[in-house]
Amino acid sequence: MKRIFLFFLAFLFLVGCSNHAAREANINNEQVSTTVSHTQPVNWLKVHFLDVGQGDSILVQFPNGKNMLVDAGTNESASTIINYLNNNGIRKLDYLVGTHPHEDHIGSLDAVLKNFEIGEVLMPKATTNTQTFRDVLAELKNKGLQVMTAKAGVCVIDDGGLSVNILGPCGAAYESLNNFSAVIKIKYGDVAFLLMGDAEALSEKEILATGADVRAQVLKVGHHGSQSSTSLDFLKAVNPELAVISVGAGNDYHLPHQATLNKLQKAGITVLRTDQTGTIVISTDGRKIYR
Ligand SMILES: [Zn+2]
Structure with missing residues (x-):
């Protein structure tokens, strides 16, 4: 006992x-x-809208420590992007996206491919006959990287509270390369970002028709604030608090268009522009947005 x-x-x-x-x-x-x-908050999602002049380049740092780069500005943006990534301690890009093959989005993709370890590469099934596009293809081949097709329905990450889904393009053929743009929804907890590339009203309409959940607190406005994007129906469905416009100061296209700015203002959405504030960083703990 x-x-x-x-x-x-x-x-x-x-x-x-x-x-x-x-x-x-x-x-x-x-x-x-x-x-x-x-x-440096751990377990936060950080989205950096780089000031690359007239073009797009967005660095996404996921709470799980992985990184994604969406677009790489023009051919002239290479050192800006490479320095920015280096200064943020980025060694590997787990996901590299070229939203569509226009020079202001894939210009420095070849330089990024050369300078960083790369995981998955995502691009839409669209081609163009430019030296810039050929340079990207050559560098992909050089590194032995396969391209995953970016199209509606592709799930890039589904990891509990974190998801990355591609909502567009929905179709296989478009007159305008802009409509091939990979439209990416990133969701962490209750907070979502919607990155439009240069998708125009036609693509927006197709995305809405799929019934996809487009709601997002932060909208990277399509096509640098051009009048051809951000249709009222789409904007209402997204219902963002913040709109980010990636655009160059004094650009030749007179973007963003005043009609788009008026639309955003009328809806009470805060607009942030890279031509006015430089690089914009937005963080979230999955509940609130911080900048
Ligand atoms: Zn563009």
Whole structure:
């Protein structure tokens, strides 16, 4: 009987120890994350809209430590993008997206391919006969990388509270290359970002017709704020709080168009422009947006 009692005591002691050890580990973890969160929040989603003049380049840092680059500006943006990625400690781009093969989106994709370790490459099934596009294809071949087709229905990440889905293009043939744009929805917790590339009203209409959930707190406005994008129906469906326009100061196309700005203003949406504020960084803990 005494022996059984001693055994029971020893059992209690062991259980108590392991619980205590676990509690200590939790406290340490909490302390670590509290310390880090002052400078670089851990477990946050960070989206950087780089100031690349007239073009697009968006760095997405996922809470799981992976990185995605959506577009790489013009041919002249190479050093801006490479320096920005290096300054943010990026060594590997787990996902690299060329939304569509226009020079202001894939211009420095070849330089990015050359300078970083690359995971998956996503591009729509669209081609164009430019030197810029040929340079990208040559560098992809050089690195032995396959391209995954970016089209509606493709799920890039589905990891609990984090998802990345491609909502467009829905079709296989378009007159305008802009409508081939990969439209990407990134969702973390309750917060979503919708990146439109240069998708125009036709693509917006097709996306709405699929019944996809386009709602997002942050909208990267399509086609640099051109009048051909951001149709009222689509804007209402997205219902963003913040609109980001990636555009060059004094650009030849007079973008963003005043009609688009009026539409956003009338809807009470805060507009942020790279030509006015430079690179824009928006973070979220999955509940609120911080900038
Ligand atoms: Zn563009």
